[in-house]
Amino acid sequence: MSLLSRNRAHRHLGDDEFADLWSTAVASGEPVADPHLAACAQCRARYAAFTAWLDGIHDDAVGEAEGAFPPERLATQQAQIMRRLEALERPARVIAFPRFARPATSTQGHAQRWVAAAAAAGLVIGLAAGQFFDVRYIFTPMRTSPPVPQQNARLATPPPSIGGPSVVPASVSSSVSDETLFFGGDQTRISERLSTLRSMDDITPRARDLDRPR
Amino acid sequence: MTGAQAAGLPTREADSAAASAVKALQAEGRLAEARERYAELVARHQRRAARIAFHYLRDSAEADEAVQDALVKAYSHLASFREELPFEVWFTRILINGCLDRIKARTRRERWFVSMPESPHGQRDFTDRVAGSGPSPEDQVLGRERRQKLAAALARLPERQRSVFMLSHYEGCTSREVSALTGLNESTVRVHLFRAIRRLRTLLTEDGASSAAGGEKRRVTS
Numbered sequence: 268m269s270l271l272s273r274n275r276a277h278r279h280l281g282d283d284e285f286a287d288l289w290s291t292a293v294a295s296g297e298p299v300a301d302p303h304l305a306a307c308a309q310c311r312a313r314y315a316a317f318t319a320w321l322d323g324i325h326d327d328a329v330g331e332a333e334g335a336f337p338p339e340r341l342a343t344q345q346a347q348i349m350r351r352l353e354a355l356e357r358p359a360r361v362i363a364f365p366r367f368a369r370p371a372t373s374t375q376g377h378a379q380r381w382v383a384a385a386a387a388a389g390l391v392i393g394l395a396a397g398q399f400f401d402v403r404y405i406f407t408p409m410r411t412s413p414p415v416p417q418q419n420a421r422l423a424t425p426p427p428s429i430g431g432p433s434v435v436p437a438s439v440s441s442s443v444s445d446e447t448l449f450f451g452g453d454q455t456r457i458s459e460r461l462s463t464l465r466s467m468d469d470i471t472p473r474a475r476d477l478d479r480p481r
Numbered sequence: 482m483t484g485a486q487a488a489g490l491p492t493r494e495a496d497s498a499a500a501s502a503v504k505a506l507q508a509e510g511r512l513a514e515a516r517e518r519y520a521e522l523v524a525r526h527q528r529r530a531a532r533i534a535f536h537y538l539r540d541s542a543e544a545d546e547a548v549q550d551a552l553v554k555a556y557s558h559l560a561s562f563r564e565e566l567p568f569e570v571w572f573t574r575i576l577i578n579g580c581l582d583r584i585k586a587r588t589r590r591e592r593w594f595v596s597m598p599e600s601p602h603g604q605r606d607f608t609d610r611v612a613g614s615g616p617s618p619e620d621q622v623l624g625r626e627r628r629q630k631l632a633a634a635l636a637r638l639p640e641r642q643r644s645v646f647m648l649s650h651y652e653g654c655t656s657r658e659v660s661a662l663t664g665l666n667e668s669t670v671r672v673h674l675f676r677a678i679r680r681l682r683t684l685l686t687e688d689g690a691s692s693a694a695g696g697e698k699r700r701v702t703s
Contacts (some may be wrong), residue, residue, distance in 0.1 A: 282679065282682050283679055286675050286678040286679045286682065287675055289678065290649075290674040290675040290678060291671065293649050293650065293655075293656075293674065294649065294655060294656035294659075294667070294670060294671045294674060295655070295656065296655045320682075321650065321678070324631055324650070324681075325650055325651060327624070327627060327628050327631060328536060328628075328631065328647075329532065329651055331535075331628055332531070332532040332535040332536060332651075333532065335531075335535050335541040335544070336528065336531040336532070336535070336541065336544075336545075340545070341527055341528060341531065344527065344531070344545055344548065345520070345523055345524065345527060347549060348549050348552050348553060349520060349523075351549065351553050352516050352519065352556055353516065355557060356512050356516075
């Protein structure tokens with residue numbers, strides 16, 4: 268017999284000892300076996316009161332829980348569980364927004380994505396290439412400007428402004444003719460093109476003709 | 482003899498057999514039959530599960546949801562159920578974890594929202610309060626007060642002590658069963674049970690003593 272048990276055998280038991288005895292009995296599932304309790308009627312009575320208090324707690328708690336779940340409620344609960352289990356086995360439905368209603372797993376979406384990506388890539392490559400190469404230079408026949416002859420600068424001068432001082436750009440020489448400026452220095456080509464342009468000019472109505480009062 | 486022991490081994494064997502059968506039916510793709518067979522298990526464990534969930538959550542609607550969730554979860558995860566463990570233990574673990582998650586969520590919610598004061602008659606309908614063949618109104622009031630005190634005292638226990646006490650005392654589980662359910666050592670279960678009872682005794686006695694003293698004081702002043 269241990270010292271604690273011997274001490275216990277000589278003095279009355281308290282709540283701590285009762286709790287110890289009861290929890291040991293409940294945990295092991297065996298009846299209480301204590302020498303003092305067996306010998307002392309007073310402690311046995313107090314222990315009986317202690318277990319009655321615990322039984323009261325048990326009855327209150329279990330009664331309350333049973334009251335919260337009457338058989339009808341349990342039946343409803345079981346039906347609900349079975350419905351949920353049935354729903355669990357059905358495949359989930361994807362409800363699309365009506366405007367964009369289309370099957371979520373179609374391959375069309377993939378193709379569209381590829382087309383969009385290719386278009387975006389083409390645009391980016393085109394812009395980048397445009398930065399490096401000036402396409403206009405590639406297709407222009409003459410890359411260098413011809414020498415400018417000093418004739419007929421009539422068209423190079425800006426139109427005279429009404430009532431204001433005329434401003435002539437410093438960079439444009441007044442002696443350079445329009446024909447020379449447009450077609451270079453080749454006189455035969457100038458005369459050929461000028462004749463074509465003049466015939467067109469003759470049949471084009473002038474603004475002053477339209478403004479004339481009838 | 483405890484409640485779990487009274488339930489007996491044949492029930493456990495029947496549970497394990499039913500769970501294995503449902504598992505096999507699920508694997509074969511015979512889902513309607515699997516559901517039918519699982520309904521037996523639901524019927525067998527539903528009441529006890531509702532009681533445990535109610536002890537934890539103290540709210541019948543939330544306990545109802547917790548039980549449903551646990552049973553649905555057990556069905557959908559039955560493939561991971563090992564036959565050597567009793568179905569009851571496996572399922573109760575799922576249920577308790579669900580209840581603890583709900584308590585945590587509720588605690589987080591209550592940090593932000595002020596709950597409405599509970600009506601003096603709890604969640605019961607008016608028709609329940611009409612005089613009938615049940616206990617007298619005075620008994621009902623006293624019983625409700627006693628239950629509220631007990632619930633308040635239980636709420637003040639640490640989580641493990643509360644779990645061990647409820648499973649041992651309310652559900653009649655042995656320390657081995659509680660150990661399997663909570664993942665604690667058997668000796669730790671005993672210690673928690675002892676501490677829980679001692680603390681409850683102190684809390685409820687203090688409460689009773691203080692209310693008695695308050696009554697005395699009121700009588701003296703009047």
